[in-house]
Amino acid sequence: MAKIQVIQYPGLIKGATISPPCWKAQLTLRFKGLDYEVIDVILPAQIKKHNPRGRVPAIKDGGEIIVDSSDIITYLDKKYPEPPLDSKDPKERAMIRVLEDWADENLYFYAVYLRWLVPANFKRLKTCFFNEHYPPLVKIVAPAIARKEVGGRARTQGVALKGEAVVRKELYECFEAIDAMLEGQDYLVGSALSRADISVFAIIDQLSEERLTPDVRKEIDKFQNISQWRALMTEKAWGLSRAQSDS
Numbered sequence: 386m387a388k389i390q391v392i393q394y395p396g397l398i399k400g401a402t403i404s405p406p407c408w409k410a411q412l413t414l415r416f417k418g419l420d421y422e423v424i425d426v427i428l429p430a431q432i433k434k435h436n437p438r439g440r441v442p443a444i445k446d447g448g449e450i451i452v453d454s455s456d457i458i459t460y461l462d463k464k465y466p467e468p469p470l471d472s473k474d475p476k477e478r479a480m481i482r483v484l485e486d487w488a489d490e491n492l493y494f495y496a497v498y499l500r501w502l503v504p505a506n507f508k509r510l511k512t513c514f515f516n517e518h519y520p521p522l523v524k525i526v527a528p529a530i531a532r533k534e535v536g537g538r539a540r541t542q543g544v545a546l547k548g549e550a551v552v553r554k555e556l557y558e559c560f561e562a563i564d565a566m567l568e569g570q571d572y573l574v575g576s577a578l579s580r581a582d583i584s585v586f587a588i589i590d591q592l593s594e595e596r597l598t599p600d601v602r603k604e605i606d607k608f609q610n611i612s613q614w615r616a617l618m619t620e621k622a623w624g625l626s627r628a629q630s631d632s
């Protein structure tokens with residue numbers, strides 16, 4: 386059987402990705418123990434070849450192409466139901482949805498801000514990502530073009546209208562909230578790992594990348610419940626396909 390393919394932005398190491406929604410798609414495949422390969426794309430034209438919406442991630446499974454990380458989880462959870470990533474309990478399911486949406490539409494934009502709009506971190510992004518993956522001339526212009534595009538989206542969402550101190554305060558309060566949710570339990574909702582954990586973890590894990598946002602990593606490390614949860618999530622996610630990010 387052909388492997389599932391994940392079309393994604395590359396990462397700092399082979400097989401990884403710099404994009405939280407792409408990481409969310411990969412994590413889903415890992416938790417489900419599904420074999421997959423990644424197809425790295427960097428330019429808008431390459432992305433559009435796979436997804437006319439011009440966004441990553443997209444996955445290809447046999448003849449099917451699915452785009453958008455939430456729709457990817459829904460598809461995979463239906464087609465490969467074990468282990469399930471949703472709850473049977475309607476109240477838990479509702480909370481799982483709310484947390485996934487919060488991660489995608491709120492936490493994600495804080496991550497965008499901290500990576501792209503904080504000058505010291507943007508410099509790191511240029512060194513670790515653009516210099517590594519982009520061809521010689523393109524890498525000179527691509528960071529500024531991408532920053533303008535990403536910044537525009539962050540302004541439309543609202544986060545880029547705020548000052549850095551406010552953004553940091555709000556994000557660190559989100560860490561406090563996540564830590565409080567994890568008090569006395571292994572996972573965010575109920576007793577099993579769900580798509581809420583995957584969605585929130587995809588962002589927290591990426592913000593823990595010391596080469597890009599060492600300032601945020603320091604904050605995350607202050608929270609004991611989050612640290613334990615990160616260790617558990619990492620163990621579950623890498624159980625099957627560690628080789629993919631280590632090779």
Ligand SMILES: N[C@@H](CCC(=O)N[C@@H](CS)C(=O)NCC(=O)O)C(=O)O
Nearest residue numbers: 404405406439440441442453454455
């Ligand atoms: N809500 C979407 C977000 C997808 C998204 O915005 N992906 C970004 C990468 S993190 C992208 O494709 N950017 C390419 C571009 O805008 O040209 C999801 O969860 O899949």
